[in-house]
Amino acid sequence: MSRLSWSIASAFLILFNNVLASESDLLVKLNHGGSLIGTSLKSSSGRQIRSFLGIPFAKPPVGELRFKSPVPFPPWQGERNATESGSKCFQTNFFVENAVEGSEDCLFLNVFTPPVYRIPKGGLPVMVYIHGGGWFCGYNDHHFYSPEFIMDKDVILVVTNYRVGVLGFLSSETLDCPGNFGLKDQVEALRWVKEHISSFGGDPKSVTIFGGSAGGASVTYLMQSKTTEGLIHKAIPQSGTMFSQWALPLHKGLARKTARNLASLVNCDNEEGDWRNIIECIKNVDGSVLTAKSVELSEWNGFPYFVVQPVVEPSHPESFLDEYSREVSMSSLDIPLLAGMTSGEGLMATTGLLSNEKLLNEVKDDISKKFPLMLGYDHWDEDKQKTITKELENFYFKNGHNYNIKDHKNFTDMFTDSMFLYGFDDYLKSRLSAKAAPTYVYIFDMKTEHSLSKLVGGGDNYLGVCHGEDMQFIFPLHKIVFGETSDLKGNSLIMKEVMLELLVNFASYGNPTPPGSRFITWEPATKHPWNYARIGSIDGDGFQILKNEQDYASDRFKFWRSLKPHNDANNNQYKNKIEL
Known part of the structure; x- marks a missing residue:
């Protein structure tokens, strides 16, 4: 041969x-x-x-x-x-x-x-x-x-x-x-x-x-x-x-x-x-x-x-x-936790309203009915609902209900806080008040060319870091949403590697930045109010990967802890155990 x-x-x-x-x-x-x-x-x-x-x-x-x-x-x-x-x-x-x-x-x-x-x-x-x-x-x-x-x-x-x-x-x-x-x-x-x-x-x-x-x-x-x-x-x-x-x-x-x-x-x-x-x-x-x-x-x-x-x-x-x-006492305190949310979670709810003038006017013309329904406090009696609505107006809308798709931060923050941030803070407060395993917290603040807010009504307007925006750096959801030819580029491509490495490190070692990591040390939260890592930057020109910060939206947390609109109405409390 x-x-x-x-x-x-x-x-x-x-x-x-x-x-x-x-x-x-x-x-x-x-x-x-x-x-x-x-x-x-x-x-x-x-x-x-x-x-x-x-x-x-x-x-x-x-x-x-x-x-x-x-x-x-x-x-x-x-x-x-x-x-x-x-x-x-x-x-x-x-x-x-x-x-x-x-x-x-x-x-x-x-x-x-x-x-x-x-x-x-x-x-x-x-x-x-x-x-x-x-x-x-x-x-x-x-x-x-x-x-x-x-x-x-x-x-x-x-x-x-x-x-x-x-x-x-x-x-x-x-x-x-x-x-x-x-x-x-x-x-x-x-x-x-x-x-x-x-x-x-x-x-x-x-x-x-x-x-x-x-x-x-x-x-x-x-x-x-x-x-x-x-x-x-x-x-x-x-x-x-x-x-x-x-x-x-x-x-x-x-x-x-x-x-x-x-x-x-x-x-x-x-x-x-x-x-x-x-x-x-x-x-x-x-x-x-x-x-x-x-x-x-x-x-x-x-x-x-x-x-x-x-x-x-x-x-x-x-x-x-x-x-x-x-x-009841929180369980599984011995399990290491990495918890996060985006900076504009409420866009999931507000984008569709902001991009539809008819729906937005229906909200503004009838906030006494629409706010309780949308923000989850319609289980209270009518007088209590009016009180909560007034408190919300005083806190978020000092200059009146002039929000629109070009100027919506106060409106979106209200939904972010009601639907996500208040519960997120309350959960961390309960966990950190006990002796818990390492707890890492992040706020995802990455501007990307594949903004989900555009998909649900924003069009050409960039409205912020929407609910679920961090997930497109873990799964290639942008290809489903924006088409197979779409791809991550520039800082977004870097962020994909960052998110994957942080999460896989945590799954492997219980620490997103273990010794030898190429990132700065992500400091775990040990008490309330919690410290956190800001991941990414809303300003594409000032791109950052990970930065340890403190006191995120503390004034908004304080307001919601005093308002407590989602607590049960009087004389209808949940008991520790539901009776048959």
């Missing part, structure tokens, strides 16, 4: 062996004996991503399993294809009016890992992402929550579905339909991770849960629930906590009222309020119909945004949360 022939044969043999190795890498045997056949994707730098998609972790919650706790998916024999993401859970499309998408057979998760040769003997840290969507939408599809950014790092990524909307969070506040089914799905996914992630090269003793918006609130709920003991080792809640005004019904009976309203919409209500028969009737209504009808539970322009949410359940063996979290 000539030297050329030998070289060609050797090259072919190497290529053939690599193909065989790659195929064997994509076959994973789970601890129950069944196997998964995955597929290969590429990270943004061209690294191989071993991808296992559409893995069922619980039985389809249909028929008698609707409005029940998830049941673990049974073991199987032989090989199962895992090359496509499973269906999203039934939900309305946020951008298409009255469009219902998905299925009730939706309890799937996706697992992404580096190539086998990059996985050490002890396994890699595991990061489990819980999507947001206001409890009514969101899903784990690998095109939307693509792993291509995170999998440039040596971690295992898991992205899970959970039931949303009325199928995930409807509650009669009785054992007939106790609620929190979506949160219980998240727990079941974490149990699956503990049992099986070692088969993929993950370390089940190093699991970090992270999520944004309702996903962030879910992270803190999972930390608080007794059902997650031993499942969580670090946590990253972003733009949401269980103290956010939208994360729990504002008083006992509100969830029950919502359930009665839905029952009436589908002809399942009865005069006696017999919940057993009401829920049995609702179980026979198609899931897509229930989801479509739930849109009618909002009152004006989609407000309130959150018509269903987590609840305090009656105490029973399967309860996720049976105590009002503001009235």
Whole structure:
């Protein structure tokens, strides 16, 4: 054989062996004996991503399993294809009016890992992402929550579905339909991770849960629930906590009222309020119909945004949360925490109003009705609502209601503080008042060419760092939102590397800037008022990566602590435990 022939044969043999190795890498045997056949994707730098998609972790919650706790998916024999993401859970499309998408057979998760040769003997840290969507939408599809950014790092990524909307969070506040089914799905996914992630090269003793918006609130709920003991080792809640005004019904009976309203919409209500028969009737209504009808539970322009949410359940063996979290000691204080939010969270709510003159005038002409509805204090009596509204006007609108798309900071700050910042501060205050594990706090203040405020109504106007803006540096969401040809450039490309390194460092070491980090030391918060790291800069010419700061919006925190508009109305307090 000539030297050329030998070289060609050797090259072919190497290529053939690599193909065989790659195929064997994509076959994973789970601890129950069944196997998964995955597929290969590429990270943004061209690294191989071993991808296992559409893995069922619980039985389809249909028929008698609707409005029940998830049941673990049974073991199987032989090989199962895992090359496509499973269906999203039934939900309305946020951008298409009255469009219902998905299925009730939706309890799937996706697992992404580096190539086998990059996985050490002890396994890699595991990061489990819980999507947001206001409890009514969101899903784990690998095109939307693509792993291509995170999998440039040596971690295992898991992205899970959970039931949303009325199928995930409807509650009669009785054992007939106790609620929190979506949160219980998240727990079941974490149990699956503990049992099986070692088969993929993950370390089940190093699991970090992270999520944004309702996903962030879910992270803190999972930390608080007794059902997650031993499942969580670090946590990253972003733009949401269980103290956010939208994360729990504002008083006992509100969830029950919502359930009665839905029952009436589908002809399942009865005069006696017999919940057993009401829920049995609702179980026979198609899931897509229930989801479509739930849109009618909002009152004006989609407000309130959150018509269903987590609840305090009656105490029973399967309860996720049976105590009002503001009235009991905070759990999981031994778990290191990295919590953050953007500087303009309220743009999620205000951009659509500011860009629609008719809607904006409706707000200005009727603030006595619109403010309580939009800002979550319409559960008070009329006199109390008027008092709160007057206080808000005195604090935010000293110069009158002259806000518009060119001058909106006071208007947007009011929504930011009501929906996000007050609850964020309250959560940190509770945690830091006790002896807690290291707690890192950030304010994301990065101006980017792919501003989400432009998508939801800003057009060519740059309005600020919108809710969810930090997530596009962790997942390539800009490609979904602005098109495949869009890309991060300049400072945004630098920020992607910054965010990934900080979060993966935290998942690996419990510290975003461990010894040897290329960044300045991010100082943990130790007391209230909390210190924080400002990440990025709203001024593109004065770009900064990370800066330790103190006293963020302290005057606004003080105002909201005195106002307390989201506390329960008189004589209707939540008790530590809901009575049957």
